[in-house]
Amino acid sequence: MKFGICELAIVPIRKQPSDCSEMINQILFGEIYEVIESQHKWIKIQLNHDGYKGWISINQFIEINKKDYIFLKSHNSKVVNEKFITLIKNKIPFEIVIGSFLPFFKKNYLKVNDNSYKLDKSLNINNYSLLEKAKLFLNTPYLWGGRSIFGIDCSGFMQILFRLEGKTLPRDAYQQEKEGVLIDSLKNSQSGDLAFFNNNKGKIIHVGMIIEKDKIIHASGRVKIDLLDKKGIFCQENNIYTHNLITIKRI
Structure with missing residues (x-):
């Protein structure tokens, strides 16, 4: 081999x-x-x-x-x-x-x-919070299959983000949804929890990280911050719900 x-x-x-x-x-x-x-x-x-x-x-x-x-x-x-x-x-x-x-x-x-x-220089020893690390990716364009600051998809974003925390996540959103501890409601969530979203067939198709009880950072078009409620992600730019919330997990 x-x-x-x-x-x-x-x-x-x-x-x-x-x-x-x-x-x-x-x-x-x-x-x-x-x-x-x-x-x-x-x-x-x-x-x-x-x-x-x-x-x-x-x-x-x-x-x-x-x-x-x-x-x-x-x-x-x-x-x-x-x-x-x-x-x-x-x-x-x-x-x-x-x-x-x-x-x-x-x-x-x-x-x-x-x-x-x-x-070319010493590595920075930074003590960035998980949220500060996530914000480094803001406005990174969405790219199917991407895992870098040049282009990234939703699950690739979460995988790299948690690597920076010393944690290993699977590659795809449906696999990541099987990790961690289930949080029973949005009101009991905290910053750093992962929110998962499904389509009309019940398949997990999207993931993002909760940063407040009513906000989420995720890759959709680009890495951005949108509103989040018990129904799902609300995009203020287009004034519509874009993703249906199904599960919250704490990694």
């Missing part, structure tokens, strides 16, 4: 082995995965952190040895907690995004295989 690591800021994961196929997820710098299948110019992978499967271009595949994979799998890598940080490799700078991992990080250096990277 082969193992890989993301050595680019963002790598798209596709539903099928084709550049024209739907992007269903993304890998961020430093995330690791197993290779489970290969087809010509494509490889099918399974992400270590949430078990998600999909196809990436072989041109974006970076192999790591089993020893390093096992080490990274069993040790928590440092997480980027700023919108962007700059890495320098062979005197060439490039940026990676919030939520990325820094493998084998030590004294402002990190390593991927034989490649050494230096941070």
